[in-house]
Amino acid sequence: MDCARRESTGRLTAALIAAALLAGCANVRASGGQPARRSSPVAATSAVRASAQATNQSLVPTPLFDPSVDLRAGPVVVPLELQLPSLRITAPVLGVGLNPKNIMETPLGSASDPVWREVFWYRGSGIPGDATTATIAGHVDDVLGRPAIFARLKDLRVGDTVTVRDTSTGLAVDFLVTRTITYTLKQTVDPAVLAQIYGSGPVTGQGPQPSPDGLSHLTLITCTGNWIGSAGTFDRRLVVYAVGIPSAPTADRSRS
Numbered sequence: 001m002d003c004a005r006r007e008s009t010g011r012l013t014a015a016l017i018a019a020a021l022l023a024g025c026a027n028v029r030a031s032g033g034q035p036a037r038r039s040s041p042v043a044a045t046s047a048v049r050a051s052a053q054a055t056n057q058s059l060v061p062t063p064l065f066d067p068s069v070d071l072r073a074g075p076v077v078v079p080l081e082l083q084l085p086s087l088r089i090t091a092p093v094l095g096v097g098l099n100p101k102n103i104m105e106t107p108l109g110s111a112s113d114p115v116w117r118e119v120f121w122y123r124g125s126g127i128p129g130d131a132t133t134a135t136i137a138g139h140v141d142d143v144l145g146r147p148a149i150f151a152r153l154k155d156l157r158v159g160d161t162v163t164v165r166d167t168s169t170g171l172a173v174d175f176l177v178t179r180t181i182t183y184t185l186k187q188t189v190d191p192a193v194l195a196q197i198y199g200s201g202p203v204t205g206q207g208p209q210p211s212p213d214g215l216s217h218l219t220l221i222t223c224t225g226n227w228i229g230s231a232g233t234f235d236r237r238l239v240v241y242a243v244g245i246p247s248a249p250t251a252d253r254s255r256s
Contacts, residue, residue, distance in 0.1 A: 007227055027121075064095065064127060071097030071124055075107055079168035080128070082119050082136060086160040091149050093136065095165075096120045106137055116142040117149050125198055126208035126216075128164035129173035129244060133199030133208065133217040140222045150222035156180060162218060162242045175218045175242035182224060183237045197221065197239060216244030 028086040064078040080093035094115075104122055110117040119138040126132030138150035146166075156162075156177050167170040187193055194203045197219050201209035209218055225236030 021073050048152055065123065069123075072100070073097065075105065075120075076123070078121065079166055080121065081165045081167050082162040083165060083172075084156065084160070085163065086157070087152050087155060089149065089152070091117060091119045091138070094118050095123045097123050102136070106139065108143075111142060111144050111146075115139070116146075119149055122198070122202075124202045124207070128175075128218055129216050130208070131211050131214055131216050132201070133197075133211065133219060134164075135198050135221065136217045137221045142223065151218070153220060153222050153240060154180070154224065155218075156240050162220070162240075164218070173216070174245045175216070177242045178243060180238070180240050183239060185233075185235060185237070188237055196241070215246065218242040218244070 036094050069076055074097070077097045078093055078095040082091045082093055083089070092114075094107065096107070099105045104120075106120050107115045107118075116139055119136050121128070122135045122137070125135040128134040128136075138153070139148035140153075142148050155236065158177050158179060160177045162175040162177060163172050164175070183193060188197075191203060199208055199211075199217070201207050220240040220242070221232035222238050222240040223236070225234045227233075228235050253254045
């Protein structure tokens with residue numbers, strides 16, 4: 001993902017290493033970025049882990065987007081919404097792939113662009129709610145240095161609920177935060193760390209793979225730490241790990 005303040009399937013290992021390095025940061029020092037391109041739509045606790053035998057239910061019965069769309073085709077609209085109830089945050093989700101530099105795309109825009117209030121689901125990762133790993137990133141600040149959608153991600157605590165809702169059906173799946181880790185840039189090139197963030201499949205050039213524990217996993221990521229002007233990025237990455245509560249998706253719920 002493009003993490004500059006502005007300096008956004010095949011073998012994806014190198015791309016994902018870059019993505020972990022650059023995930024979810026804004027372009028505060030820029031005069032403005034390009035508007036996001038959009039195409040047509042085509043837990044936590046031991047008790048949760050003890051329930052791993054429960055059947056994981058998919059959030060959506062059909063693909064979230066046209067599966068023929070290449071990962072390099074640009075962002076696509078997906079009918080998902082991320083809710084962080086403890087932070088009173090609700091954000092629309094944009095499906096993203098890889099940019100021309102083989103970096104996970106995090107769309108940029110002008111100060112008034114809605115991209116700063118959106119989050120980005122990596123289309124090469126799993127569908128939220130499936131028994132695999134789904135990865136979602138968000139900007140920490142915008143082009144003017146104002147807080148963006150994931151500015152308060154650091155305030156999530158173990159046991160907090162994260163919800164992903166399908167806006168087309170009203171179904172939602174809940175996750176419980178299990179841990180929050182801040183990585184240095186050096187740590188984010190460790191294949192073991194990458195496998196935790198994206199799941200083992202994308203890191204080894206495959207599609208999403210079943211989770212060894214049979215649970216659905218959700219990773220939220222943004223930038224943190226100090227800005228390194230020479231590198232055009234922040235020096236750390238904040239990653240929140242959450243585990244799905246084994247149950248069927250719940251019916252429609254009001255927005256946070």
